[in-house]
Amino acid sequence: MKPTNTILGEYGTTIFTVMSALAVEHKAINLGQGFPDTDGPADIRAAAERATQEGPNQYPPMMGLPELRQAAAAHNKAFYDLDLDWQTQSMVTSGATEALAACLFGLVEPGDEVVMIEPLYDCYLPILRRAGGVPKLVRIEPPHWELPYDALEEAFSDDTKLIMLNTPTNPAAKVYTKEELEFIAGLMEKYDAYAVCDEVYEHMTFDGKPHIPLITLPSMAERCIKIGSAGKTFSMTGWKVGYSVGAPKLIEAMAKAHQFLTFTTPPNLQKAVAYGLNKDKEYFGSLGIDMQAKRDRLSDGLANIGFEVMASEGTYFLTTDFRPLGFNGDDTKFCKHLTTEAGVAAVPFSPFYQAGAESGVTHFARFCFCKQNDLLDAAIERLGKHFGGV
Numbered sequence: 001m002k003p004t005n006t007i008l009g010e011y012g013t014t015i016f017t018v019m020s021a022l023a024v025e026h027k028a029i030n031l032g033q034g035f036p037d038t039d040g041p042a043d044i045r046a047a048a049e050r051a052t053q054e055g056p057n058q059y060p061p062m063m064g065l066p067e068l069r070q071a072a073a074a075h076n077k078a079f080y081d082l083d084l085d086w087q088t089q090s091m092v093t094s095g096a097t098e099a100l101a102a103c104l105f106g107l108v109e110p111g112d113e114v115v116m117i118e119p120l121y122d123c124y125l126p127i128l129r130r131a132g133g134v135p136k137l138v139r140i141e142p143p144h145w146e147l148p149y150d151a152l153e154e155a156f157s158d159d160t161k162l163i164m165l166n167t168p169t170n171p172a173a174k175v176y177t178k179e180e181l182e183f184i185a186g187l188m189e190k191y192d193a194y195a196v197c198d199e200v201y202e203h204m205t206f207d208g209k210p211h212i213p214l215i216t217l218p219s220m221a222e223r224c225i226k227i228g229s230a231g232k233t234f235s236m237t238g239w240k241v242g243y244s245v246g247a248p249k250l251i252e253a254m255a256k257a258h259q260f261l262t263f264t265t266p267p268n269l270q271k272a273v274a275y276g277l278n279k280d281k282e283y284f285g286s287l288g289i290d291m292q293a294k295r296d297r298l299s300d301g302l303a304n305i306g307f308e309v310m311a312s313e314g315t316y317f318l319t320t321d322f323r324p325l326g327f328n329g330d331d332t333k334f335c336k337h338l339t340t341e342a343g344v345a346a347v348p349f350s351p352f353y354q355a356g357a358e359s360g361v362t363h364f365a366r367f368c369f370c371k372q373n374d375l376l377d378a379a380i381e382r383l384g385k386h387f388g389g390v
Contacts, residue, residue, distance in 0.1 A: 007129050014122050015351045019335060023345035029379045031298075032335070032345040034170070034316045036370045040236035041276070048272035060267040062259055064092025064243070068270045071277040072228065072243040078281065079202075080216050088248040091255055092270060094262040095240035096200045096229040100164075101127050103196045103225055105257035107250065108133040112161035115152070119352030119361075121170050121198070133161070137354055142319055142364055143310050145174040149183055156187045162194035163187075165214060168201040168314030171352050171366050175209050175313040185217045193223070194250060200229035203284045205314040206292040215246065222247045225254060230273040233287070235370070241265055241273045291316070291369070294376065298369040301380030305387050316370040319349060323363050325387055330362040338365070342386035344379045 003009070019032040039045065063069065066086070073086040084090065093099040100123065108114060110132030116124055118139045128135055136155040140147060156163075163184065167176040176184075188195060195214055202211045215224035225246035231237040244254065299309045299318055308321035327334050331348035339345040346365040353359035369376060 005130075008126060011126055015347055016122070019339065019345050019347055022336065022339045026340050026343065028339045028343045028345045029375060029382065030345045031367045031369070031371065031376075031379055032347040034368045034370065035237045036235040036316075037372055037375060038235060040234050040239075044234055044236070044272050044276045047275040048268045051268035051271035057267065060264050060270060062264055063255060064090070064265065065267060065270040065274065068092055068241075068243060068274040068277075071274040072245055075228075075277045076213075076226070076245055079284070080213050082213075082216060082221075082245070084245050085248070089251055090243065090245045091251055091258065092265050093242040093244065093258055094265045095231065096198065096227050096242040097123055098240075098258070098262055099225075099227045099242040099244050099254070100124070100196065100198065102254045102258040102261060103227075103244075103250075104128055104131045104133065105261075106253035106255070107194060107196075108161055111159070113157060113159040114161060115155045115163040115193075117147075117152075117165070117169075118354060119169075119171055119349065120354075121166060122351070124164060125354065128164075134159075135354075136160070139353070140172060140174065141361060142172075142321070142349075143308075145169075145172050145310075147176070147180045147183075152184070153187060156191045156193065158191060160191045160193045162196055164196050164198065166198040167214075168199075168205055168211065170201065170315050171317050171319065171347075171349065173310070173312035173315045173317050173319065175205050175211060178212050181212055181214050181217060185214065185220055188223055189219060195220070195224045197224055197226045199226055200232040201315045202228060203233055203287045204291050204316070205288055206295060206312065209313050211314070222249075225250050230269075230276065233284075234273070234276050239269050239273070241269050243273070243277075288314075294369040294371070294373070297373060298367060298376050298380070301376070302367065302383070305380070305384050310364075316368050318367045318369060320346075320365050320367060321363055322365055330357060331365055332357070334363075335365055338383070338386075343382045 016033040023030040069086045069090040073084040076082040108131045114133045115136045205211045227244045230241040310319040335348045349364035350362045
């Protein structure tokens with residue numbers, strides 16, 4: 001029998017799926033995979049229902065419905081003072097992951113180098129490698145997630161096509177500062193590189209820390225694509241509606257790949273997301289405030305149990321060092337132990353590094369706090385009982 005694709009064939013089932021399945025098997029509270037346990041705003045769901053009934057329900061334009069593209073452009077103007085031509089600088093995809101794939105397939109030639117900062121969301125490397133790109137990996141590490149300027153500069157070269165930048169960062173929960181972004185922008189200009197900016201958690205930053213899109217910095221408008229996600233912004237991860245803005249040349253290249261991936265996205269969901277993006281600023285401001293309260297609830301509970309909790313500046317996630325609990329084993333064993341013995345699922349952190357178990361970052365576990373308060377409290381109670389008996 002002939003082999004299947006050798007690149008994608010190397011990858012097993014994602015750690016999120018593995019841990020979620022284990023959580024179901026053992027009836028554990030799932031704080032591993034990053035999805036909320038509510039169904040999103042009722043008025044946005046109602047807008048989708050109306051759009052379904054009113055139609056049309058046939059193929060929408062390949063680039064996306066004009067009302068959603070206009071809403072995405074207006075949203076970026078309102079929050080970041082970006083002046084965008086929605087007709088040439090915006091497009092809609094079936095989720096942010098498809099947007100990432102369209103960017104890499106549309107921009108990367110085989111042999112092009114792409115700078116990536118570990119820890120990485122799990123789809124980045126497989127997509128890049130399938131596109132024929134060469135990853136140049138730079139690491140940030142707990143507990144402080146400091147950007148290593150020298151290593152980053154060394155990763156850039158004349159062969160660098162682009163950098164993939166995720167801020168706020170999953171899984172590290174780091175929000176890049178203006179100084180860090182300016183350094184990255186300087187390298188992009190020096191080496192004539194682009195940036196694919198995964199900013200799906202843009203409205204979930206904490207403690208007054210601002211989200212600064214790289215595209216807003218001087219000379220970056222012509223070098224960046226900025227990706228947003230209705231799934232994250234409106235807590236409806238199953239909808240898979242992404243909206244991207246950027247330089248016309250880059251959007252055009254992205255669209256060339258998008259037309260052969262999903263081609264389009266359900267029109268009723270696009271109309272509902274357009275409605276959602278047109279909400280007032282107070283709504284989006286409340287997202288970070290509400291999520292910060294959940295972060296603090298879980299963080300305080302884990303710290304009281306004995307975990308060392310890393311700073312979480314944004315996203316849905318907390319990283320913890322479990323060594324103070326006295327567990328003898330790596331992060332994968334620890335998370336399986338939590339799931340089967342304590343009844344709470346978390347995700348081991350080492351799979352977010354290319355080296356995995358050989359990364360040296362094998363004593364950390366990631367918890368997700370985008371859950372209802374009673375579920376977070378129940379998880380803390382279970383963990384407290386478990387480790388209190390150790």
